[in-house]
Amino acid sequence: MKKLLLMLVLIVPLSGYASEFHTSNEFLMYYNDITGNGKNQSSLTDGFNYMDTLNLYGSDERDGLKYNYNLGLKFTDDRRNDVKNVSITNLNGSFNKDDHSLSLGDIFESFSQYTLASSLKGAEYKFKKDGSRIPEVTAVFGYPYPRWDSVWKDPKTVVTKRQVYGTRIHEDLGDLNLGLNYLKANDVKVVNDTTKYDSKNYSFDMDYIIMPGLTLNGEYAKSDYDEKISATSEKGDAYRMEIVGDADPSRVSIEYENIDPDYLSLLGSAVSDRKKIKTKWTYKYSKLKTFNTGLLWYRDNLDGQKTATTYSLRPEFSMSVKKIIPSRPYSYANFSYKFDRKYGNNSEKDHYFNVNYRDKLNEIDNDTNLGYTLYKTDSVRDASEINFNTSFNTRLESSDCVYTPQLNLGSWYSNDELANQTDKIYEYSLGLGYEKPASNITADIRFGQNFLRKEVGDDSDKLFASLNVYYRTTVMNLDSTVFLRAGYNNYNFSTDSNDFREKSISLGFNTAF
Known part of the structure; x- marks a missing residue:
């Protein structure tokens, strides 16, 4: 703390001499109420807490010497947020002549x-x-x-x-x-x-x-x-x-890398014991169609000291198409496939398929994604996953207000052949955004549920809701934002002793000049 006060004593007076000086600050006070037998599973801190982040920046030039400095501080009593009550997030001074x-x-x-x-x-x-x-x-x-x-x-x-x-x-x-x-x-x-x-x-x-x-x-x-x-x-x-x-119309890259098993880089980026070849090709077939292909190959055991060598081969391909439906100018689709093949100690063959489709239906924007993954590792894993999610949102204007409703739907399915287990997740959420520019108010509210169904282990149901309100104003002639955030999460498990609920509310403001 003494070191921090010394820095403030040295830096803050410089602001009076800086030709340019800026500061930003956000203060947040929040309360969390966590109840239920499984409350120790919560990632929130029970009770009242606060957090404040302060950033100072200044610059000037004197006698040909240019200098600038910045200092960032964080204050909090929430140990889940930081282990210290006061900490420095950034500190720097630069001088140039x-x-x-x-x-x-x-x-x-x-x-x-x-x-x-x-x-x-x-x-x-x-x-x-x-x-x-x-x-x-x-x-x-x-x-x-x-x-x-x-x-x-x-x-x-x-x-x-x-x-x-x-x-x-x-x-x-x-x-x-x-x-x-x-x-x-x-x-x-x-x-x-x-x-x-x-x-x-x-x-x-x-x-x-x-x-x-x-x-x-x-x-x-x-x-x-x-x-x-x-x-x-x-x-x-x-x-x-x-x-x-x-x-145009292509971009091609070919990379070769060889890193010895005994090469060590403590502050660089290097994976030791690896020989790698990597290629990528992007081809713009037309204004509406683009193809991407890639191939990654690498191996280890370059010095022959391991009992077996692992080889990896990862080809991939994707295609994106604008106006895939000619009558729909906003329609867009992307198809991708990646194959992950490893052989050596264990034979691994993983397939990744994904399809994404975006469109605008009248005034409603839609984004849909469907993925399928097949995992196969000899005597270790034989499983498949299906992932699906879609969202719908639009923008409605009424007099001086703007509303942005949104609907999200999602599901995940996993089937493990070796363990003979099937797990499923279903989720939906409804949201509504609100803007009133004349009053400097923006807000959004969201509500939804998540359902996890497992053949082995706990099933769970989660109910969640959130509310955020922001009001732009001036505090001591400074542009500021006052905000209110509230959230609710209700976790119910098939084992009742794991159930818990979270209620949270936050009040804060940020300002800058």
Whole structure:
């Protein structure tokens, strides 16, 4: 809390000197009443609680120095919402002068796929001289903490202290972009004794426009790491190459990737022990018809150390058609099929079929979806699923009011041949939206039921209803919105001891300038 007050003392006075300053705030007070023998299954917190989110932003320029800052705070006493009463959601300050820039706080710099593709809490320096062939240089230092509380080692949010620093050198040669990357990650202190890494990643990436509509991009990377708990050291390589052709009426991409079993990227994106080939082709047959095809193939056990190799093959196809019914200008349909085939330790053959249809019937919009999935894994799974949902909505205007009624219907059917079980879900909901622009009022109400029927386990019936009302006004000459939200959920199970009910009501307002 002392650290938070210090930040406010330092940042808030700057708002008086900023040429641009904005703030937004939303305050919410809510009450939940949870009853029934199964109330411990509820995801809500019983009783009165509050939550407030505050965001500050400012920017200015003085003597050639441009700077901006932002601070986000959350206040709440609801432990299901946050483990802390006060927490920092974002904190950043950026400074720029001539060819130099410095960012402190939340850093969202991405070097390359195999090195750095994660946010940090720390510092970033960048040198970039526009109109020059001098390479752009970026350096970062920080920690990949998920929360600011972890920075000062709060016991409730403590995580592994992983220190990170690295640099990227980037050269833009017009049609050719080149990058060199280095990243060092060291686990200074871990919260468990499972793993403790000290790793380095090096990579070279490029992006080359061969000709208009034809692009080549790729990356080659090496990793070198020590895992101190198991006292192991490994080195590995990773590389990928993709060529993309994009010229009407087609767009084609072909990608090849090979990642060694011993390649480790703690802050990048890489699946070790994988060789992959991926292709996609989009073809606009006409203004009304588009075809999409794709193929993904990959395998593991690249070093032959596993007892068996798993191969995966995933072809897919889809077709979308506008005006599928010529007499209906808003009619649209999409058909898709995907086959997921794995073989190795277990043979897996999964089929995914889906049909979507959208149309406008007079003034009523309709969206209908039907899916069928067949799962087959040798001696493990033999099941099928059918999923259906449809919605109808329209917009009705009367004098100075607008009404938007909506009807949703859905069902799900699952049949497990090996377990000899069949499960079903049926659901419907009715909704009505309301707008009165002259009075700055919007509202919506919804009511529905959900029925789950299981051959093994609890059946359940759920009754749900919600009401939301928003009123736009001014508070202290600031544009604001006052809102009221109410909800009701009634869960009934075939085992009576699991029944529970939730009643909730929320009152709040948000404002910004």
